[in-house]
Amino acid sequence: MSIGIDPAETFRQEARELLDALEQSLLDLEQTPDSHDLVDASFRALHTLKGSGSMFGFDEVADFVHEFETAFDKVRKGRSAISTGLVTVALAARDHIQKLIEQPGQHAPAGRPILEALRKIVDTDGAPAPEPAVAAVADASATAGKTWRIVFRLPDDALAFGTNPLLLLDELRELGPCRVTALTDRIPMLETMEPTLAYLGWEVILETDGGLEKIEDVFMFIRDGMELSIEPGAGTVAGGADVARTPDAVSEPVATTKESSSAAPAVRGAKVKAKDATAAASSADRGGSSMRVAAERLDELMDRVGELVIAQSRLTQIASASNDLNLKNVAEELERLASGLRDTTMGIRMVPIGSLFGRFRRLVHDLSHDLGKEIEFVTTGEETELDKTMIERLADPLVHLIRNSIDHGIESPDKRLAAGKGERGRVKLSATHSGAEVAISISDDGKGLDAQRIRAKAEEAGLIAPDAKIADAELYQMIFHPGFSTAGEITSVSGRGVGMDVVKRTIEGLRGSIDLSTRHGEGTTATLRLPLTLAIIEGMLVRVGNGRYSIPLSAVEECVELPPAADLGDQGRNFLNIRGSLVPFLRLRELFKTTTPPDPYQKVVIVAAGDARVGLVVDQIIGNSQTVIKSLSKLHADVETFSGATILGDGTVALILDVMNLVSFGQKLEGRLRSEHLRRAA
Structure with missing residues (x-):
């Protein structure tokens, strides 16, 4: 087709x-x-x-x-x-x-x-007076007349990309009378000649009133990689015809680099010996060429790879139950090839996040002018790669966060001066790899979040009771509730409480989380933690009762056996001492309301999300497998424990645990238990 x-x-x-x-x-x-x-x-x-x-x-x-x-x-x-x-x-x-x-x-x-x-x-807006050196050069050029000597050689691959040197010569002829000489000194022997490479060079003696800029415009689109020299007042046009010059009569052509093109005319015309690396660079460029592919084709390719991974998993399961060595060998070979194809396909979909960061410079520029605030916008980690689907869906949440940082976080210049700060505010956008996750941070050096004001608004909206004790981290999450806003007035930028709830929903829809940290008078940092991809992951398959579940392997730190004494914990919840650190754990049997008897030796899978850790108690660890992520239907949109599903080798479905949600749930649950314990002790 x-x-x-x-x-x-x-x-x-x-x-x-x-x-x-x-x-x-x-x-x-x-x-x-x-x-x-x-x-x-x-x-x-x-x-x-x-x-x-x-x-x-x-x-x-x-x-x-x-x-x-x-x-x-x-x-x-x-x-x-x-x-x-x-x-x-x-x-x-x-x-x-x-x-x-x-x-x-x-x-x-x-x-x-x-x-x-x-x-x-x-x-x-008149131009500033010319510098003395430039003025002197201009005078020297004027006394040299209107004649220019131009020597140029095209990049090796110019012909392959459709550049016609005869059209360039025609453009030069339109500027005035000229004499053209072909430089044949680099033409190789016939048996070694490649028809797509440009071997000829050209010397042009041109008389024109157009000046240097008009001549440079002729070569505007091919300057990178070519050899070009433009010298004033050399040679004459009269009495000469277009000829081919022998190597003995040709001086070494010169190369004009990008740096020299932005200098004074004398510097532009200075002779710089051409580097031998030009041809090598052109060859390297040809070897590293790229082509444009529709995003839909990449998505279709990923779908096919996902189906291949499922079929390969099925074959591996059949081979493991068979005594046929040939079948086992074929299954192992197919598993190796499928794994390589999966990694290659996912690598194609990975895009540097700098392509997303660059869009926000204009946003910051316009907001700083609209709000009358001087903003310094800094980005780091632009080379960090993320799945293209993730990048496309991250644009709107980051726009909301940056707008809030500038509008609500950064103070006006007079308030900053009164607080002992510089007039210019600072917004920093950074990205770093953290295991199989990417952490994206938006930080500012503004006034920080007002915990008392947030609490007052939350109590007014009925989100928390007036006498409730709540940690600051949980209190800051209130700003993500729909319609929640602490702005004193509505502006064209923000203040209606619309947007932050969408930010949270979008990030959670990407199986990510968002955390806020702030210091009064020093600024606020919002950190987004996201998986690298939404397509295929390595998963640890576990059994809880009769059900099988997949845990993203990137979130797994270690596995330990549940000590018998842990069964005596209060309401089935407790802490494990993992090398001196207390880690709360959750019994998935209780969370999933499993009625079958537990295995005698239960296992604890320690998972982490950011700096927080929690243990998940399971009946059995089955093993690792490639997990093709299938989204849940809209009917299951409110199920927070699972982030998706996958098809196992035997054709059955296993739910994928949402590690970030479980870690957050475990941390909050144990925090409440500690508060209750302290209240009873008091």
């Missing part, structure tokens, strides 16, 4: 990536306005959007971006300086481009005021 590719959708996908890159470059420019590389990166993104938009029939996009590019070109040429106002308008223009792409024919008139504001800023 062939799948048709919609060219318009292909453009939209590429445009989203270009718009994201443009947004990041503009945000970086606000912090480092003197960076020529960032200005060039922004201009390249605009130039590509204009060309692609015109090619795919998005004329509104091409026209708007052309005007945007024309105004921004003054910044690139140093005629206008980067300012906060310019970045703000440029970001608005970026948003308008996205609307033109997603909804053609509806938003074109709204772009005129944006372009007018952009032109006004770049026209009134």
Whole structure:
């Protein structure tokens, strides 16, 4: 079955990536306005959007971006300086481009005021006076005339990717009269020649009034990896024809790096010996090439792998009951292959969380302007990988948490100064691996949570009794109740109590947990703990009564035998002494209301979620197996003890225990028992 590719959708996908890159470059420019590389990166993104938009029939996009590019070109040429106002308008223009792409024919008139504001800023924001060194170079270039010597060699893989050097030469000819010489010194012997590699180089003597910028624009999209030298005032055009030059008559071509392209013209024209690593780098790039695959195909592949794992488990069970050695060998080989295929498929689905973190820079930028607060946004752990499905569903919860940190947590500049802090607040977003989990933290250096105010609101809402004793950690969880808010006034950002309950439900729907910690006057940290994947995990199969259950192996720390004395514990609950640490344990037989007689030697599986541990008492530990996670139906949405189900090798269903929920339940239960014990003792 062939799948048709919609060219318009292909453009939209590429445009989203270009718009994201443009947004990041503009945000970086606000912090480092003197960076020529960032200005060039922004201009390249605009130039590509204009060309692609015109090619795919998005004329509104091409026209708007052309005007945007024309105004921004003054910044690139140093005629206008980067300012906060310019970045703000440029970001608005970026948003308008996205609307033109997603909804053609509806938003074109709204772009005129944006372009007018952009032109006004770049026209009134004069460029600073040139530095003495740059001015001297400009004078020297003027005395050298209008002739330029250009030597360039394309990257090895340029032809394979569709770059035509003749079109580049035609663009140079459009700038003025020129003499072109082919450089043939690197052409190998015929038997070693590869037809897809670019061996020719080119020397061009050009007379033009366009200046250096116009020449550099010709090579804008192929600068990375190529060798390029542009020298003023060398050679003449008259009396020469386009020829091929022999190696003896050719000087060593020079390479212009990214760093040199952002320097003064004299530095751009300086000769730097080309590095031999260019060809090797091009070969490495070809070896590490990538291709775009629809997310639906990855999901389908994971489903097929899941079915394969179930079939392999069935075969392994049949082989274990058979005396046929050939069958056992085939089952072991299939298990090895299925395990490798599972790991490879899951690796394909893993995405660096930095792709998600980058989206929030714009959010922080806009909120800081809307609320009149200076915010420093810091991210760490961007390389931490997480399943793509998890990343897609994490965006909204993190938006809510960051908005709350800025609106409720970070004080206004005058209040921060009164509290002995700097005017600029700080929001930090970090991610780290913790075993088979990922911990994502959102922290701020604001005023922290007000426990008394939270308690007053909770009592007012009837969530807790006025005389109830409750730990701070449990009290802070009250803010996740629907409609709960301690905001004194409703703003455009928050204050209606909508959102935090959705955050908690979403995180729990991902089999994760969220914890809050705070210090008065110093800030608050929200920590999300999430499994690496929602698809296939290693599980420990246990038996409780006649039922079999799976415990995620990543949460298991160790297994011990239940001491006989533990059966005498109060109401069947007690603590185990695990190498000097008291660990509460839960009898799953009681939790599941199992009526069959218990096994004589019960086992305790010690599981952990974050820093908390709890023991789960089971009748038997059966062994480890690959567990394909199947979601429970909506009818079982309120069942908190289980996070899903899996199909065993014999075709029966085993429920997967929700370790985070059980650990939280065990900790709260033992806390209440301790309070009752202390009250009786008093």
